[in-house]
Amino acid sequence: MKSVVIIGGGITGLTTLYELHKQIQKTGAQATLALVEENPEAGGKLCTVRKEGFIMETGADSIVARKKGVASFLKELGLENRIRHNATGISYLYREDGLKPIPAEAVFGIPASLDALFGSELVSTKGKLAALKDLFTKNHSFTKDSSAGEFLEAFFGKELVKKQIAPVLSGVYSGNLYELTLATTMPFLVDYKNQYGSIMKGLAEHKQTFLSPEKKKFVSFKNGLAELAGRLEEKAAGADIIKGVKADVLERHEKGYTVVLSDGRRLEADVVVLAVPHAAAKKLLADPALDEEWGQFKAASVITVYLGFDVPDAVLPKDGTGFIVSGGSGLACNACTWTSRKWPHTSKNGRLLLRLFYKDADAALFNRLNAMDQEGLIETALKDVRQALGISAQPVAAEVTKWLGKMPKYDLHHRQRVEALTKKLSASDPDVVLAGCSYYGVGIADCIVNGKETAGKVMEKLREQGSLNV
Secondary structure: OEEEEEEOOEHHHHHHHHHHHHHHHHHOOOEEEEEEEOOOOOEOOOOEEEEOOEEEEOOOOOEEOOOOOHHHHHHHOOOHHHEEEOOOOEEEEEEOOEEEEOOOOEEOOEEOOHHHHHOOOOOOHHHHHHHHHHHOOOOOOOOOOOEHHHHHHHHHOHHHHHHHHHHHHHHHHOOOHHHOEOOOOOOHHHHHHHHHOOHHHHHHHOHHHHHOOOOOOEEEEOOOOHHHHHHHHHHOEOEEEEEOOOEEEEEEEOOEEEEEEOOOOEEEEOEEEEOOOHHHHHHHHOOHHHHHHHOOOEEEEEEEEEEEEEEEHHHOOOOEEEEEEOOOOOOOOOEEEOHHHHOHHHEHHHEEEEEEEEEOOOHHHHHHHHOOOHHHHHHHHHHHHHHHHOOOOOOOEEEEEEEEEEEEEOOOOHHHHHHHHHHHHHHHOOOEEEOOHHHHOOOHHHHHHHHHHHHHHHHHHHHHOOOOOO
16 A cells, blocks of 8 residues: 655645545555645635635635636536636726726736727836837747746837836736746747737737636635635545644655654655645755755745725725735835725625735835734735725724745746756655645646646656556
């Protein structure tokens, strides 16, 4: 009887567990499954908090509906009747001169039509004219491994990128646009440029993919995203799911591993899946030969503050769903989601619920914020709300969450870094599999895909070890 131990009960670990459980039952493989999660509840960044009639997602807030395989996976889990879609509306950019709408026909701030370009309130006429070079300038050197910022600036000019595209994309991907690759953000842009001769024309041709009401939708659930984690646990009934206990040590033996837990338990494993952040995986593997590779991985931090008010969200600007903050605006936050407007199911009776994000792009500011207690952070958020939205009410509910060093940052060399690390690991520890957002995509849909792929890798190792007859 072979044994598989998955360390990490986030969405990747849970999906891996579910898929392995399903495949072992289908094939009759002689294998046992265990998952270890140090927190009291599994789910990782799927964290749903309920207070005063509000639903607050303190980690991820949704799943991208258009991602391949999402709909079929949720149907397979029996969650299709629990799904809630976001309301669509205007996204704003907050600047010194107040809220300005991001053009509706824009994809992450990139205009998908001439109307979107020339209708923008964020860029000068000179900047708009400079962006027209996208229509006649050919791509001779950029690839999917190129800097996203350099690629976009080469064809749209500095002003459009600086004032409209960079604030949006940097907000989405938590990084400097010039340090992010196209491969890890929007690889399709290179294809569009090469095929259509213009990024704008390519986006226009594929408008249905990005801008149709159906394709723009994101997915949550009636009682929050934690429903997904709970359902994956239910579907893996029979596996040993250990929560509230940390995996402290990974011991190597001639024919396998022992995972030593913080409560003294010892789990024997033929295959180990490390579905934890890269820093935790490094500590467990404790292999100096990998230190050079580990040292090149990067992670960001973010603090989020929810504020729930006993006022109607009709006080917000009409048809809006939130804003991203431009540099030099005077706000401490980087973005604000109007949660009760974007996700009506999160608030009873349409009361106002806001979520503010504070990222570590400005290290000095973030360090000051991180040193504050909860009350100080709530007051900082209220100050931002008063300045940006003119709302002076006091909250009836609040929730502060810190994700410190838990937000992976993919830079220009991320893909090569992952390849180098996994190559070394396959030689030193061939029955250890790395999984999760530190390596293979940060969105929930990406983690689901990675979980499925990880289960496939584990099944192949079980096959090699003789526990499968097929």
